[in-house]
Amino acid sequence: MELRIKKLHAKAKLPSYAHPEDAGFDLYALDELTIPAGGRALVSTGIALEIPSGFVGLIWDKSGLSTTYGLKTLAGVVDAGYRGEVKVGLINLSTEDYVISAGGKVAQMLIQKVERAEFFESTELAETARGERGFGSTGKD
Numbered sequence: 049m050e051l052r053i054k055k056l057h058a059k060a061k062l063p064s065y066a067h068p069e070d071a072g073f074d075l076y077a078l079d080e081l082t083i084p085a086g087g088r089a090l091v092s093t094g095i096a097l098e099i100p101s102g103f104v105g106l107i108w109d110k111s112g113l114s115t116t117y118g119l120k121t122l123a124g125v126v127d128a129g130y131r132g133e134v135k136v137g138l139i140n141l142s143t144e145d146y147v148i149s150a151g152g153k154v155a156q157m158l159i160q161k162v163e164r165a166e167f168f169e170s171t172e173l174a175e176t177a178r179g180e181r182g183f184g185s186t187g188k189d
Contacts, residue, residue: 051159052098056133060094061151072108072156075136080150083140088122091136091154099128099159106158107136113153118142121155128162 053062061076078094099105107124114120122137136155140146148154178185 049100049103049159051100054096054098055094056096057094059150062095063157070156072158074110074153075107075134075155075157077136077148077150077152077154081148083119083138083146083148085140085143085145088137088139089148091138091148093134093136093154095134096131097126097134098131099126101128102162103128103159104162105134106160107134107155108158110153110156117146119146119154124155126157
């Protein structure tokens, strides 16, 4: 698959895969910024993507940033029809401020196929073994 990328700023860094078999490619911050402890930020990447019809870009955490520093991504769906700047919503769940360097990795994106659903109203749904049991229904072990 070819993915067209438009640099919106001269200093923007193009996405890249860190390893040949990685599912997600890295997204990089355009500017330096500090996310305060418990705070949120919308991080500019300085790029726009042309995601092909029938696909979606899903923005996910960088595992090291999330497990080591408590940075989690927010609102990570980039639709095929969107041509604006890709921005990464982050929340800092730690008790310490986090400084993102210009050009630093902030998230990863996976390009995935999309299945479109047709919606049908129904008064009944098929029975399953699980039924309506939700949160915590499978236990801890």
